[in-house]
Amino acid sequence: MIKILLTVMILIALPTAVGTIFLPLQKKGGRIVFSWIFGMITLWGGFQLLCVPMILRNQRFLQIVWANRILWLCLLLLAAVLAIFRKRAGRMEAVAPKEEKEQGTVPQKRITIGLWVLFFALFLLQVVCSVFLAYEEGDDSFYVAITTACRDDNVPYSIEPYTGLTTGLDVRHAFAPFPVWVALLARSAGVSGAAASHVGMPLLILPMAYGLLYLIGKKLLAGEGGKGWQLPLFLSAAALLVIFGGYSTYSPENFLLVRATQGKAVLANVIIPSLFYLLLLWMEKLEKKEPVPISCFFLTAIVMVAGCLCSTMGGMLLPMIYGIAGLCGVVAYKRWKHLIGMGCVLLVPFGFAVLYLLN
Amino acid sequence: MTAFQTFRGYMGTGLILIWYLAMVVFLFVTEKRKDRRILLIYVPFLLLLLFFNPLFDKLFQRFLGKEIYFRILWLLPVTVTLCYGIVRVCAALRGKKQWIFAGIAAAFIVISGTCVYSSPLFSKAENADHVPQEVAEICDMINLPGVNVMAAFPVEMIYYVRQYSPFVCMPYGREIMLNGFSELEYCMHYSKIDVERLSALAKEQRCHYVIFEKEKELIGNMEDYDYVLWGQVGKYLVYRDMSIPSYSPAE
Numbered sequence: 001m002i003k004i005l006l007t008v009m010i011l012i013a014l015p016t017a018v019g020t021i022f023l024p025l026q027k028k029g030g031r032i033v034f035s036w037i038f039g040m041i042t043l044w045g046g047f048q049l050l051c052v053p054m055i056l057r058n059q060r061f062l063q064i065v066w067a068n069r070i071l072w073l074c075l076l077l078l079a080a081v082l083a084i085f086r087k088r089a090g091r092m093e094a095v096a097p098k099e100e101k102e103q104g105t106v107p108q109k110r111i112t113i114g115l116w117v118l119f120f121a122l123f124l125l126q127v128v129c130s131v132f133l134a135y136e137e138g139d140d141s142f143y144v145a146i147t148t149a150c151r152d153d154n155v156p157y158s159i160e161p162y163t164g165l166t167t168g169l170d171v172r173h174a175f176a177p178f179p180v181w182v183a184l185l186a187r188s189a190g191v192s193g194a195a196a197s198h199v200g201m202p203l204l205i206l207p208m209a210y211g212l213l214y215l216i217g218k219k220l221l222a223g224e225g226g227k228g229w230q231l232p233l234f235l236s237a238a239a240l241l242v243i244f245g246g247y248s249t250y251s252p253e254n255f256l257l258v259r260a261t262q263g264k265a266v267l268a269n270v271i272i273p274s275l276f277y278l279l280l281l282w283m284e285k286l287e288k289k290e291p292v293p294i295s296c297f298f299l300t301a302i303v304m305v306a307g308c309l310c311s312t313m314g315g316m317l318l319p320m321i322y323g324i325a326g327l328c329g330v331v332a333y334k335r336w337k338h339l340i341g342m343g344c345v346l347l348v349p350f351g352f353a354v355l356y357l358l359n
Numbered sequence: 360m361t362a363f364q365t366f367r368g369y370m371g372t373g374l375i376l377i378w379y380l381a382m383v384v385f386l387f388v389t390e391k392r393k394d395r396r397i398l399l400i401y402v403p404f405l406l407l408l409l410f411f412n413p414l415f416d417k418l419f420q421r422f423l424g425k426e427i428y429f430r431i432l433w434l435l436p437v438t439v440t441l442c443y444g445i446v447r448v449c450a451a452l453r454g455k456k457q458w459i460f461a462g463i464a465a466a467f468i469v470i471s472g473t474c475v476y477s478s479p480l481f482s483k484a485e486n487a488d489h490v491p492q493e494v495a496e497i498c499d500m501i502n503l504p505g506v507n508v509m510a511a512f513p514v515e516m517i518y519y520v521r522q523y524s525p526f527v528c529m530p531y532g533r534e535i536m537l538n539g540f541s542e543l544e545y546c547m548h549y550s551k552i553d554v555e556r557l558s559a560l561a562k563e564q565r566c567h568y569v570i571f572e573k574e575k576e577l578i579g580n581m582e583d584y585d586y587v588l589w590g591q592v593g594k595y596l597v598y599r600d601m602s603i604p605s606y607s608p609a610e
Contacts, residue, residue: 111458129476134489136480138518141533145521152525162532164507164521191487194522198489213438220395220443230446233461237442240465244472247371250429253438257475268433276398276436283394313430316423321434324409325402332397357422 007189011204015039018075021082022299025281029218033211038299040208041274045302046071047181048309052352055174061154065184108229115232122239123210126257130202135258140197143179143262148193150183175356176312178263197261205260209269212277213238219280263310267317271307275318278303279325286333297341304349315353319346360425362416369429374471379437382444389447399443403435441468490519496592498524501568506605510568511543511561513595530564547571554579558586561600569598 016032019039026034050071054064145161156177157170179197186196217234245253252268259265278300285292300322307314326342329335360368370376383400390396409415410431419428445464449457485492494516501508502524509528512520514535520527531541540548543560552575561569568589573596581588585602 132484133476133481134484135478136482136518138533138536141518141522145525148522149525159525160532161521162517162534163530164525164528192523193525194488194490197522198484199487213442216439217442217446220439221446230450233449234442234446237445237464237468238438240468241438241441241472243476244468244474246473246475246478247375247471248369250369250432251371252433254475258478258480264430268430272433273439276439279398280394283397287392287394313423313427317430317434320409320431321402321406324405325398328397328401328405329394332393 003190007191007200010185010188011040012036014072014076015043018042018072018079020079021075022295024086025293025296025299029222030215033214037208037211037215037270037274038302040204041271041306042075042299042302043072044181044306044309046075047184048177048305051177051180051309052175055156055177055180056169056171058158058169061150061156061180061183061187064156064180065187068184112228112232115229115236119232119236119239122236122243123206126206126239126243127203130206130257130260131199134198137259139259139262144194144197146173146179147183147186147197150180151186151193151196156180156183172312172356175352176263176309176314178266178310181309182261202260205256205266205270209256209273210235210239212270212273216273216277216280219277219284264313267307267310267314271303271310271314271318272321275300275303275307275322279322279329283325283329283333286329286335292338292341294341297345301345301348304345305352308349308352312352312356315349315356319349319353322346360428362411362413362428365429366410366432369432371473372471374467375437375441378467378471379435379441382440385444385448386440389451399436399440403440406431406434488523490523491516493593493595494519495523497570497595497597498527500590500592500597501599502526503605508567508605509565509603510570511547511564511566512570513547513572514540514544516570530561530566550574551576551578554581554584558584558600562603565603567600567603567605569600570595572596 016036016039019035019037019042021042022038023031023035047068050067051064054067142161145164146157149159149161149164150156157174158166158168160167182197182201183193185200186193189196189200191200213235214231217231217238221230221234242253242256245251245257248254252265252272255262255265256269278296282292282296282300285296304314304318304322307318322342322345326338330338330342367373383403386396387400390399416428419431445461448464449461452460486495488495497512497516498520501510503526505526507526507528509530510520511530517529517532517535520529521532531544535541535544543557543564543566546552546557546560547569552571554577557569558581569586572594573591574594581598585600586598587601589597589599591597
């Protein structure tokens with residue numbers, strides 16, 4: 001029971017609380033989902049900045065665990081201070097009033113309910129399958145073995161994961177220590193590394209991926225009259241695409257269902273869509289000629305760092321899409337000053353990419 | 360592998376690609392908002408131009424490798440564009456037509472894709488760790504508290520051993536699937552096992568345990584080479600080499 005409570009605290013309460021730091025960016029709709037997802041990404045970003053230097057300095061896993069707990073505490077304090085500050089400044093009132101739901105006809109309401117039921121059925125099917133079905137994935141023998149070794153052995157990246165023999169520090173993989181974060185989750189929740197990887201991770205990543213689709217769908221369909229059936233139709237189609245995403249072993253949908261424990265699946269299904277969502281937020285502000293808060297750039301930078309935690313490719317892919325989309329936005333809306341913010345955002349992943357290529 | 364081949368491999372049957380392109384064209388014609396046009400139409404177009412650029416392809420593959428070039432395609436918002444397009448088409452239709460279209464779209468997704476769960480690599484999980492129960496039981500049997508043990512496992516188990524226990528080490532791991540079997544693994548792989556040879560190779564690797572199927576025919580007697588039958592798990596026999604003391608391979 002205590003384990004379950006602890007896991008819920010770490011996976012839901014803590015990130016949701018930390019995510020309130022960036023809550024003013026999400027003025028209406030899905031604020032809790034936004035807070036939870038971007039809170040978790042903030043925790044990942046912080047972990048990456050803390051963990052990589054510690055691994056490179058041959059620090060043991062338990063030291064990383066304690067340093068990360070201090071980071072959690074600091075982020076919680078920051079969130080609390082900002083919440084108090086905002087309340088005093090009355091900025092919480094800036095939250096837009098709840099949208100009035102369109103009163104559809106009775107058949108339309110039934111269709112909307114039916115589509116929500118369909119979506120949740122498809123989503124639950126994926127959750128149940130991820131818990132009760134095992135998949136023979138070769139790469140797990142690398143990543144999960146690192147998690148298990150860290151969880152019980154205190155030596156990140158200094159043991160050859162396939163055989164367990166001692167080796168020199170694997171610097172290349174140490175730049176994307178997502179398995180170490182899974183080990184941290186396993187240790188904090190008091191479960192084995194394999195159980196945290198194969199059961200815990202899909203239970204975290206699937207809701208995050210769909211939460212992001214929910215946010216993206218809500219944002220894209222906001223201007224479409226906001227008819228009730230549109231969002232559940234969007235999500236049901238997405239869930240169907242994920243289940244039938246086996247058209248290629250390389251598709252992000254396939255990675256989501258068979259490799260949720262690996263950082264690359266998190267990159268493809270959580271980090272890249274979260275960057276897409278932030279780009280959507282940013283461009284919407286440009287479109288409406290609203291000022292863009294600095295926190296938007298700051299959160300984008302955190303997403304970039306979290307991408308580096310998931311996969312070394314994160315350090316290349318995210319700047320690539322951000323660069324292309326950002327330049328398009330700057331040119332289309334003639335907001336040249338934003339190039340400075342974009343440049344700052346790209347500094348951290350660029351640094352990780354250079355270090356990775358040098359190794 | 361060229362960028363075109365990578366793209367074909369990524370898109371599978373190609374039906375999803377057709378579906379995606381149709382939606383991009385639909386949005387190109389109907390989408391009025393500039394921000395959405397940029398993110399759903401122009402950015403993917405520029406990304407594909409970059410992807411098929413031979414110079415970029417060459418540079419990427421040189422610095423990062425050929426195998427991961429497909430990951431650039433993760434940046435295409437295929438799912439979002441398809442789902443948004445389906446909803447927009449439905450919204451543009453009236454009455455029963457919109458639900459007929461939704462049904463056709465769902466059917467097209469099912470036809471153009473492949474159910475991920477139909478893969479033969481899926482099986483019912485035997486425990487919370489999602490490793491075969493036999494692997495878990497063997498590891499529990501040979502684990503000594505706080506001490507690493509070296510064990511030669513049959514090839515079908517090597518993916519799972521280190522996922523389950525960090526204290527069980529192996530003389531070979533998954534790399535043999537990529538680089539070819541080691542001599543010890545070869546020796547264990549045959550239906551007839553030459554015990555003298557197996558013992559020499561296992562001792563050379565300082566294996567405390569060797570595990571193989573009981574179906575295997577043994578040429579020689581394991582007990583003659585310091586082995587005792589430590590136990591049996593399912594169809595597997597676990598032999599302990601009593602001449603090798605417990606120690607940590609890290610030492």
